[in-house]
Amino acid sequence: MDRIGMKNRLVRIAKVVMTLLVIAIILFPIVWMLPAAFKDRTELFAIPNKFFPEEWSFENFEKVFKLTLNGYNFGSSLLATLFVTVVATALSLFINMMAGYVFARIEFPLKNVIWWYVLITMFIPGITILLTSIRVVNILELTDTVWVLIIPGVVSAYNIFYFRQFFLSIPKSLEDAALLDGLGHFGTFWHIFRPMSTTPMIVIGISVFMGYWNSFMWPTLTISDNPKIAQVTQIIRVLSDAYAGDYGVVVAASLVSIAIPLVIYMIFQKKILEGIATTGLK
16 A cells, blocks of 8 residues: 555544544533433442443432422423423524515615624624623513513524525525415415425524523523523522432433433434535535
C-alpha cells in the first residue's frame, strides 16, 4: 500500500474512532440512568459499582409519583407540561408558518423593513431580554398562569425564516392556480402550502416541543404560586431537595421525563432526517 493510501486509511480510522467516542460520551448518561433508576441508595453508591442492580426495584418510581410536597406532584406536573408543550407547539407551527408564507408570497408596504427587523431578533440572546420579558408578563398579569408558559415563546424569527425559505421553493404556478380558483391567500396557504409542508412542520415541531419540554429557567421565574401548572423540570428540582442524597428517585424522575420526547423522536425520526437533508440543500 502506498503512502497516500495508508494516510487516507489512517484518517478514516481516526474519524471512526472520534465518532464512536462522541457517541459514547453523549449516550453514557442515558445508558447509566436506565439501570440506576432501579437501584436503591446503597447499590447506587456502592464501590465498586455494578452496572446492573442485583435486585430490580420499582421503589424509586413509586416515590416519584407518590410525593406531594407543598402542592407539587410529579404526575400532575407531567400532564401540565404535556398540555403546555402540545398547545405551544401547535400555536407556534400555525403562527410561524403563516408569517413565513406572508413574507415569502405576499407583497405589502415596508415588507423588507419588517423582514430585516425580524431577522435582527435572531441575533439577540434570549438571556439579555429576560428581565424585560418578566417585567412585561408582570404588567400583563400573566405570571402564575398557564399562558405565561405558552405565549412568550410561540413566535420565533428562526422558525419564520425556516418556513419562508421552504415556501420560496414551491413553484409559483401552484399558487397562481389556487388564486384563480378563488381560494384567496389564506385558502392557498391552508389547502396548498400546508399539506406540502409536512417535513418542515415535523422538524420545527420537534424543536419547539423539546424547547418547551426542557424549559427550566422561565417556568421557575414566572410560576411561583401555582403548583398545579408547575413544569416537570421544576418538580425534578423539588425532588432533588426532598430526596437529598437519595439520587435514585431523581434519576427515576429524569428517566420518566425523557421518555415522552424520546418516543416522539423515534416515531418521527425519518421525517427529521429528511428535514435536515432538505435544509442542507437550500
